[in-house]
Amino acid sequence: MSELENVFERIVGYRDEVIRIQAELTSRVALGPENGGTGEHDKAGYIKRLLERMNPELLEEIKAPDKRAQDGYRPNLIARWGSSQKEATVWVLSHADIVPPGDLSLWKSDPYKIELEGDRIIGRGVEDNQHGFVSSYLALKAVLDSEQRLKRPVGLVVVADEETGSQYGLSYLIKEQQGIFGKQDLIVVPDGGNEEGTMIEVSEKSMLWVKFTVTGKQCHASTPDKGKNSLFGAARLIVALAELKEQFNFLDELFKPSLSTFEPTKMEANVPNVNTIPGRNVFYMDCRILPQYTVDEIIAACKEISARISSELGLQIQVESVYREDAKEPTSPDAPVVKSLARAIKRVTGKDAKPMGIGGGTVAAFFRQAGLPAAVWSTISDTAHQPNEYCLISNILTDAKIFACLYLDES
Numbered sequence: 001m002s003e004l005e006n007v008f009e010r011i012v013g014y015r016d017e018v019i020r021i022q023a024e025l026t027s028r029v030a031l032g033p034e035n036g037g038t039g040e041h042d043k044a045g046y047i048k049r050l051l052e053r054m055n056p057e058l059l060e061e062i063k064a065p066d067k068r069a070q071d072g073y074r075p076n077l078i079a080r081w082g083s084s085q086k087e088a089t090v091w092v093l094s095h096a097d098i099v100p101p102g103d104l105s106l107w108k109s110d111p112y113k114i115e116l117e118g119d120r121i122i123g124r125g126v127e128d129n130q131h132g133f134v135s136s137y138l139a140l141k142a143v144l145d146s147e148q149r150l151k152r153p154v155g156l157v158v159v160a161d162e163e164t165g166s167q168y169g170l171s172y173l174i175k176e177q178q179g180i181f182g183k184q185d186l187i188v189v190p191d192g193g194n195e196e197g198t199m200i201e202v203s204e205k206s207m208l209w210v211k212f213t214v215t216g217k218q219c220h221a222s223t224p225d226k227g228k229n230s231l232f233g234a235a236r237l238i239v240a241l242a243e244l245k246e247q248f249n250f251l252d253e254l255f256k257p258s259l260s261t262f263e264p265t266k267m268e269a270n271v272p273n274v275n276t277i278p279g280r281n282v283f284y285m286d287c288r289i290l291p292q293y294t295v296d297e298i299i300a301a302c303k304e305i306s307a308r309i310s311s312e313l314g315l316q317i318q319v320e321s322v323y324r325e326d327a328k329e330p331t332s333p334d335a336p337v338v339k340s341l342a343r344a345i346k347r348v349t350g351k352d353a354k355p356m357g358i359g360g361g362t363v364a365a366f367f368r369q370a371g372l373p374a375a376v377w378s379t380i381s382d383t384a385h386q387p388n389e390y391c392l393i394s395n396i397l398t399d400a401k402i403f404a405c406l407y408l409d410e411s
Contacts, residue, residue, distance in 0.1 A: 003148050004410050010142040011400045018134055018393050019121065021050070023114045025130045026123040030097045032069075034164040039069035040096040047096065047158050048077055050137065054144055057083045062176060064160065064168035074160035074168035078180065081140065082153030088184045088336070089153040090406050094133035095162035095169065095191065095363065098125040099385050106387035120390045127391040128384035132190030133158060135378070135396045139403035151409035162191070162363050170366045181372050186337040186406065189364045190378035190399065197345060197379030197398065200338055203254060203330030203357035204365060206295050208287040209323040210302055212237060215316040218271070218279030227277045231270060233315040234281040238264045240305050241285060247301060250292045255357035261288045262298075284322070288359035291327040325361055328368040335373040344405035348398060353377075 024046055031037025044061070051059055058080040063073035075096075080089065101111035101124045109115045111124035133156075140154055159169035166172075174181070181187065193199050214234045219227030244262040251258045265286050270278035287298055299321055306317040331338065333355035345353040355375075367374035379395040404410075 003146070004405070004408060006146045007142045007148060007404045007408070008401050010146055011138060011397055011404065014138050014142070014397065014400070015393055017138065018396050019114070019116065021134050021137075022121050022123070022126050022130055022391075025133075026114050026125055027112055029112055030125070031100060032074075032097050032161055032164050033066070035100050039066070039074050040160045041070050041075055043096045044075035044077060044158065044160070047133070051077065051079045051156065054081070054141060056081050062173055064172040066168050069168075076160055076169060076173055077158040078155065078173070078177070079157075080153060080155040081144075082150050087152055088186060089155050089182070091155040091157060091181060091185055091187045092132070092136035092403065093157040093159060093170065093187065093189050093363070094136065095129045095159050097160055097163050098128065099163050102387060108388055117390075119392050119394050121393060122388055122390045124389055127380055127389055129162070129191050131380065131391045131396055131399070132378055135399035136188075136190060136403050138396070139400040139407060142400065143404055143407050148408065150407055152407070154407050159363070166363055166366060170363050174366055174370050181367070181370075183372060184336075185372070186340055187367055187372060187374040188337065188341065188403075188406070189362060189367075189374055189376045192358065192360075192362055192376040193378040193380045195379070195381060196351060197349060197377075197395070198351050198353040199377070200341055200353050200355045201358050201362065201364070201376035202333055202335075202338060202355040203291065204327055204361055205255065205260070205357065205359045206287075206289040206291065206293075206327040207323065207325040207361050208289060208295050208298055208321060210285045210287065210299070211320040211322045212283055212285070212306065213318040213320070214281045215318070216279050219277050221275045221277050224277055227279065228313070228315055229277045230281040230315065231278050233309065233313050233317070234267075234283055236313065237306060237309045237317065238283065240309055241302070243305060244298070244301060248289070248293050248298065250290055252290050252292065252357065254355070255290065255359070257359065260290045260293065261286075261359060289327070291330070295321075295324050295326055325365070328365045329371075330357070331364075331368060331373040331375060335375070337373055337375045340406060341375055341377055341402075344402045344410075347405055347410070348401045
């Protein structure tokens with residue numbers, strides 16, 4: 001039996017270990033202060049104990065100051081096996097925090113106690129992002145337990161605050177731990193992917209949330225001539241904003257969907273009764289913008305369209321950017337991490353993986369902003385943030401084999 005086959009055999013035998021670790025992680029609620037929690041301390045403490053048992057050369061807890069959190073900080077963990085600073089390190093970054101379960105009536109069971117349904121593990125956080133940690137951790141455990149020698153240094157990173165901006169997570173780490181990550185390193189973020197495990201995310205669209213405030217004059221619905229209907233103005237503006245799709249219509253096949261998207265979403269409440277014409281309406285638009293366009297171009301176009309509708313209807317329209325995340329320099333499809341990952345996927349599953357871009361944002365953007373090529377990949381069921389979130393045990397074990405290939409440089 002070859003070294004790699006020996007490792008694979010160990011991974012196949014880890015089914016009960018997957019269930020046990022997932023149960024422990026799920027029961028340790030890791031909600032940030034913005035989501036009504038105190039941070040990730042209990043969960044990070046459990047993970048730290050798991051990592052300590054594997055005798056890493058480096059194990060640090062980096063405390064990001066946050067007065068709102070337990071003990072005034074948010075915990076981030078960095079562990080590394082193999083001490084050479086000159087060799088390329090395989091880094092796998094997962095996050096400890098989760099989102100709230102939402103409406104509990106939509107859950108089949110307690111979100112913080114896992115349920116098993118055949119190959120499925122159900123519970124909040126099991127996919128986002130415990131799947132990524134468990135698969136990368138068990139891959140390393142299998143290599144070390146089989147007494148194989150790592151062919152390159154391997155590092156596991158578990159960060160806080162991914163779900164609410166990463167100010168106390170990866171963004172803080174990169175600023176405070178300069179030099180720990182290198183441009184030659186193979187950085188994998190198992191926090192996105194597809195059901196086939198063939199999507200290697202290398203690029204993200206810019207994100208923009210725009211707030212439109214339409215102000216008219218409130219009056220009784222029986223005398224509309226005495227007022228200016230802001231709801232009618234908001235409706236006209238929403239229809240007019242569809243022009244953005246025609247104006248910014250470039251297609252990039254790297255992305256799915258391959259075009260920029262501009263979708264009206266949230267509408268704030270206006271008047272509480274039916275027989276009043278509203279004098280103020282507020283709505284929002286979510287924009288996911290291909291890197292070929294700048295966020296400022298989109299904002300300018302929104303203001304131009306709003307000014308036209310304002311002039312036509314005699315209404316005041318205010319346009320505000322309430323959130324923006326400009327697209328970072330993408331990871332090259334030819335980067336070593338992308339090529340190595342694709343070869344490992346092919347070796348384990350026989351499938352051809354390909355680099356792709358996405359509309360959502362991931363924590364990998366902070367690596368790319370720092371000039372560090374990173375690839376987002378895992379084999380997921382795409383149930384993150386949903387009621388009855390689940391992952392597949394078989395996917396975790398397959399992903400662990402792929403990580404083992406990277407650790408052993410067997411891709």
